[in-house]
Amino acid sequence: MKSITTFIAASLFAAGVAFAAAESKPGKCCAAAAKDGKKCEHKCCVEAAAKGDNCTKCGGAGKIAKPAK
Numbered sequence: 001m002k003s004i005t006t007f008i009a010a011s012l013f014a015a016g017v018a019f020a021a022a023e024s025k026p027g028k029c030c031a032a033a034a035k036d037g038k039k040c041e042h043k044c045c046v047e048a049a050a051k052g053d054n055c056t057k058c059g060g061a062g063k064i065a066k067p068a069k
Contacts, residue, residue: 024065027058 030040040046045055054060 024062025054025060026064027055027060029058030055030060 026034027040027045029042030045033040039049040055040058042055042058044057045060048055048057048060049064052063054062054064
């Protein structure tokens with residue numbers, strides 16, 4: 001019974017992490033640049049953006065959100 005409970009808890013934790021990672025969050029420097037109508041020029045951010053990702057080094061997460069039309 002303990003192993004089943006452990007397995008369920010681990011599965012729920014893994015699912016929570018997966019859903020949290022799917023969230024799009026820009027890094028602080030990128031958000032500040034966007035607020036000023038610019039693009040962040042940090043090398044790490046530019047490289048991540050080229051891949052379609054937010055820079056994790058600067059606190060971002062997930063893919064870059066596409067603006068709604």
